[in-house]
Amino acid sequence: MAKEIGLPYRYDNQQNADAVIDYIQQLSAQCGIPQHLSEIGIKKEDIPEMADMAMNVTRLLTNNPREITREDVISIYENIYWSKYETNC
Numbered sequence: 001m002a003k004e005i006g007l008p009y010r011y012d013n014q015q016n017a018d019a020v021i022d023y024i025q026q027l028s029a030q031c032g033i034p035q036h037l038s039e040i041g042i043k044k045e046d047i048p049e050m051a052d053m054a055m056n057v058t059r060l061l062t063n064n065p066r067e068i069t070r071e072d073v074i075s076i077y078e079n080i081y082w083s084k085y086e087t088n089c
Contacts, residue, residue, distance in 0.1 A: 037081045047077045 002016040003009055007023060010016050025035070034040050042050075051073040055061070061068055 035080075037077065042081070044078075044081055047074055047081065050077055 001020045002023075005020070005023060007016070007019045010019070029035055037047075038044075051070050054073045055068075055070050
């Protein structure tokens with residue numbers, strides 16, 4: 001993907017993957033796409049309920065190559081919750 005979107009080629013696949021992720025994050029921010037759950041009105045106390053709902057999407061969970069626990073989902077949501085303007089993340 002890095003090559004296809006015009007990023008400099010690196011011999012390390014992880015560096016290429018990281019560059020693509022950085023590029024997509026910058027592009028989505030430039031397009032005005034919210035980057036954090038808090039920016040779309042989700043409250044931190046909503047995260048456990050959201051995790052429970054996510055755990056019910058069994059089609060995605062069974063096809064995932066890694067087992068995901070409720071605690072994993074909560075951690076993911078907490079990591080994408082904070083606004084860039086908040087300092088307690």
